[in-house]
Amino acid sequence: MSADFRMIRPVAVTDVRLISSTVPEALVTDYAGGSTYALGDIRGVTTGTAQVVYQSLQASNTGHTPASSPTWWKLLGTVYAPYSAGTTYALGAIVSSIATNVHELYESQIAGNVGQAVANNPTKWLRRSATNRWNMFDKAINSQTVAPTSVSVVIQPGLVNTITLLNVEGASATVSQSISGYSVTKSLVRHDVLNWYDFFYEEPIRAGDVVFDGIPPYAAANITITVDNAGLNAAIGGCFVGKSRTIGLTQWELTAGVLSYSTVSTDTFGNVTMVKRANAKKMNFDVRIPEGFESEAFRLLTEYTDVEMVFIASSDYSMTIAYGYLGQWEVPISNSGRAAPIEVRGLI
Incomplete structure (x- = not known):
């Protein structure tokens, strides 16, 4: 050789x-069943701290639930709510920490997790990875x-x-x-x-x-x-x-x-x-x-x-x-x- x-x-x-990037990172406006969406509109479906993000594939998109309407909505990925010091988090809840050149996800290690900063706090928060985009x-x-x-x-x-x-x-x-x-x-x-x-x-x-x-x-x-x-x-x-x-x-x-x-x-x-x-x-x-x-x-x-x-x-x-x-x-x-x-x- x-x-x-x-x-x-x-x-x-x-x-x-x-x-x-085509990969989402931040929360978007939630989908509303009675609204009409244009081609390319982006909406989310939120459960707890996680939000699944979709993009409308057609104009005049009304009454089509994103998760069950693949001809109307394209799945883009999952994002997580930013950490808030005033919110109480359950065991296993995932939050994001996003700032200039900081793009990280953390998972709560305890129940009733409130007022505990995510960074440098391993007994309360486990760093999982960078955000999906990063x-x-x-x-x-x-x-x-x-x-x-x-x-x-x-x-x-x-x-x-x-x-x-x-x-x-x-x-x-x-x-x-x-x-x-x-x-x-x-x-x-x-x-x-x-x-x-x-x-x-x-x-x-x-x-x-x-x-x-x-x-x-x-x-x-x-x-x-x-x-x-x-x-x-x-x-x-x-x-x-x-x-x-x-x-x-x-x-x-x-x-x-x-x-x-x-x-x-x-x-x-x-x-x-x-x-x-x-x-x-x-x-x-x-x-x-x-x-x-x-x-x-x-x-x-x-x-x-x-x-x-x-x-x-x-x-x-x-x-x-x-x-x-x-x-x-x-x-x-x-x-x-x-x-x-x-x-x-x-x-x-």
Whole structure:
């Protein structure tokens, strides 16, 4: 194997850089049975602190209950009421905490929960995750932004040339840019088989990791990212944008695996109980550093040691795309062709 080993130096997506999203986050006006709604109107159905959000699919929409009228209403997702210090919350109630660059959900850990701030109060409130809209931009790949049929966002991240989507569920992913005309769609349907029996009886899957590179870097450009999955939920676990930098050529004998955080316990009778938890990717490989580039490679690897980012050992293999950090590494100055050993430790 001979492929570029690249580090995607990260650019964080903040409030000012997220231009729009099809995934709701805040409460909307509740649906009223006697009202007439226009095409595109958005209304919610509230139960407790949760609100299910719908969008009208037709004009003159009257008397059609959103949850039972799929030809009249499109489900957009679920949002949660913002925390209020004067409200008493039940055990298990979920609230949102939304401010500038803060987009989080908390779950009440006690009954009769009133006057207890959500932040830094773990005995009263458990942080569940980012809000659904922002799950794709947090640092946890296993927490996904999920929506029926499609997820689409528009960002303005500045000078970037690479977008990596991880833990994706969908039939296809598309990235387009407003200035250059760059627009690329990649299929996410996989049907990797070893024999004819598998071809006919193993179902294709709609999941994986995908990289869009070669995006022309324009500071003022809007970039639209869309994952489509008609008839099913679309999901994005991690959306990482940044600038790619090549370090060298990845050599054959690369290995990739996972670190499992599941636990196993055995009772006195030998019965085994497994608690399934997340796992993280790990990779080990050698990189041939071009002659004369050794010092710059050393500088780059030093600068980005202990920095969370996307690493790509080979674009030909999705298993070699990882979000994590550098482990052990060395850069040789060699006249015998010795390569640089690189370790990448993934995050969940």
